[in-house]
Amino acid sequence: METTPITVRAPRGTTLHCKGWHQEAALRMLMNNLDPEVAEKPEELIVYGGTGKAARNWACFHKIVETLKRLENDETLLVQSGKPVGVFRTHELAPRVLIANSNLVPRWATWDEFRRLEALGLTMYGQMTAGSWIYIGTQGILQGTYETFAECARQHFGGTLKGRLVVTAGLGGMGGAQPLAATMNEAAFLGVEVDPERIQRRIRTGYLDRMSTDLDEALALVLRARERGEALSVGLLGNIADVLPELVRRGIVPDVVTDQTAAHDLRYGYIPCGHTVESAAAFRENDPKGYEGAVLDSMQRHVEAMLKLQELGAVVFDYGNNLRGQVADHRGMKEAFRIPGFVPAFIRPLFCRGAGPFRWAALSGNPNDIAVTDQAVIETFPHKESLVRWIRKAREKVRFQGLPARICWLEYGERAEMGLKFNWLVRKGKIEAPIVIGRDHLDAGSVASPNRETEGMKDGSDAIADWPLLNALLNTACGASWVSIHHGGGVGIGYSIHAGMVCVADGTEQADFRLERVLTADPGTGVMRHADAGYELAIQTARERGLDLPMITG
């Protein structure tokens, strides 16, 4: 059995290595996930998100490839936590691959037990799009942040952040997408960061416009940009727990305040006031307990200032780093939860309309294929301003990693429309090779995650996990090309159950049939889940779009 690690890059072009485009797409996307341009640690098969992997080990990788190559058009390959375990005869309209990753019986669903089983070679951590073969690089993070800011703009500022000031902290791996996402929404942006190297890196990669080491200078820049309605991002060297209280003292109220320091980790994620990265490292080492105390002191000042700015009229939200939980649990600051989480605040209304992270990749490898699809999206939805703005900016600013790809949020109805249009473009030869269409598991109907996506559901159904399972079963019934059920993505083992789907537009009529069903049903489960939870917007969407929800529209 072949077990050698290799450097992987998906084949390009129109030559099939498999017996059909569904299998070929799975093959190329598996390989694309492991392309060194895409994956964090390809030699360990790690794609992203801690240890999110694409295959259990190299022997399994090679065997998956071999099996996909011989898989018939009425057969289905089963993948159990990154290992190809069986091939069964199904039928043409069935998925070619069915995947279950990292799932454990709940009583045993802890990191300890998971790691024990992983060490025995029995499982792997699939994250969301790593083990389900539809990761497309950091474009996803940029776009998620962009969409969050865009929804904030729609809810509070008439659809744009033009003439608005966003203040946040943390320009790290994820947080570094904030300045670009903000300026793409036309905002003036101030990002406070203690590590000068991080600020410089964001400038080098085109995510940030300017660096400043002086608060007065930085404020002058962003306040003027706000006045003039200019998009400008400034990275200020400093500590957010100093800067935010100072804004309060000066009576400067930003329009939007959030935070992406790595506050979820008291030991390594948050630098206390008065420290550089280096001095903090020494402090941490010499006096770990004292260090955590200092971190919490700073966090407390930080959150107090956020609450004060909220009172003064700023739109303040938590961006999924558990800053609220830290001061609530360790300092009794229950009032921190007056700051809303970003999903309930901004993403849930999108979910109610069945909107979510629609993404696609060009199997040809030809960037022009994505240009054609970009154009098609703009022409199909010219009235959707923030969408059009996103596509234009992404075209300009986003460098492809691996196979050319795009992401944008589309609603129920829009996804099926777009899928059919892509399929038509393939059929007409406007696009060189088939397009593969998928999404993140973080979507309207495909995830149960009480600390993130399903936090604070209206009816209290945060922990009900039937919904993502129904989503996966339904996508299988509709004929997606591959379908996956995962456990523990995003928030870790024990904390989430979620499902993925991918569907191929190869230009055939059968693809029309499958895409129409999958891309209707899949976001449809999102509208359904939120309507069932009692969200008026979802109920209204269901009625307007003619969804069939027996207990609601029946």
Add this chain to the structure above:
Amino acid sequence: METTPITVRAPRGTTLHCKGWHQEAALRMLMNNLDPEVAEKPEELIVYGGTGKAARNWACFHKIVETLKRLENDETLLVQSGKPVGVFRTHELAPRVLIANSNLVPRWATWDEFRRLEALGLTMYGQMTAGSWIYIGTQGILQGTYETFAECARQHFGGTLKGRLVVTAGLGGMGGAQPLAATMNEAAFLGVEVDPERIQRRIRTGYLDRMSTDLDEALALVLRARERGEALSVGLLGNIADVLPELVRRGIVPDVVTDQTAAHDLRYGYIPCGHTVESAAAFRENDPKGYEGAVLDSMQRHVEAMLKLQELGAVVFDYGNNLRGQVADHRGMKEAFRIPGFVPAFIRPLFCRGAGPFRWAALSGNPNDIAVTDQAVIETFPHKESLVRWIRKAREKVRFQGLPARICWLEYGERAEMGLKFNWLVRKGKIEAPIVIGRDHLDAGSVASPNRETEGMKDGSDAIADWPLLNALLNTACGASWVSIHHGGGVGIGYSIHAGMVCVADGTEQADFRLERVLTADPGTGVMRHADAGYELAIQTARERGLDLPMITG
């Protein structure tokens, strides 16, 4: 919205109330689960197994019925914990119903959280076949016990218990099936029971042959029957913790020893030596702690005698009542685990061959349809002695509850063969109306349950839950009529994940297509799961039957 409780009985005959037989089968089997002849508490929608329900409430029941009646042949109904939440367009070969019951995000998967969510009206307990609409009454329990004894006979006694003595205790709800299951396997049987009313009930319902109140008399009867090779069951009024040590003292070694007292419950399940049911009740009330001590004293004597008889050559096994765990945890008797559990001992080899509880019901309501299928099974597998014996005895002894139904264990290969034969019988008009074919979730490839079905897996993979999810996805891909994913059946919330499938034989060619795929793939996942875990018998089965397991046969 209709919310009235009603008395439910499935329609019989050949007139459709729905737009196709798949929907009609779902309708009739849902109703059959709630037939007062079948369900424990039909007015509360409870079918069996504690609070295992068929629908969340009466409003949901009525709405499911209404929706099934209007469901098109290319639509699929989604049921979330007993509530009909959506109808989506799929295609003809897709399941008509997809079900997810009682699933929770693992971190919240406790009885407390479940009950809180249930009180909010957000979930229901689906057990295994209650919420997935394929319960067929107590025939399943009888047959499971019969099959366990039969496998014991195959492993240890050349295929029959003729001329063998089985000694056990507990003739309660489940345990009461033991005497009949034993005599169906031709054994001499001694069942010790402290409650005379229970013994009499088993005689009244034809499960037990004789009662005795005297050990000498009872022993004379069963030892003579053993000598003569006669099937005879005797219920002895007594306490097993007295009787078993006495057998040891007298040097009488049964061939098989097990136990079905309700030992899992120290407070109510096991009567200590020297007590009647009534005196035990008083003792328990006056001195609960002292009572538990007395129970454990008796259990200790009981298990010591079992271990002694094991040494002396008896085949001794635990029958899933946690007797071993009680004395190990509370009395430090770790050696209790020298007694093997019944799944590893007898059921796992069956699972390795893809054998499991194949069951079917006659939608006509005509008992003759089952007689025809019984005959077909016997004619198809005349060489399978214990199977033929089971069918003959079941025909004679089992009274139908609700729609006429049958259960028998069939292996990989045999299930598809039988399904196609039933479909042919329907097509040829030998059977009046379609036959619905399903199984328990307790099957080879459809359950992860570390305290029962996946206890002590060879590779340590007890808690890996990918397998039942793959089973459900695959059955959906193959075109089963309805498919379900449940949590917590059998052993309770947190402890299991399992999947169900049901498929209709309506005599059409499409049914041939679907049945062949489903009934091949479904038990195939059982062979696959056990081959992956390293069981030689499963690997050998996979090779012999030509399963395609890439890492094993590839």
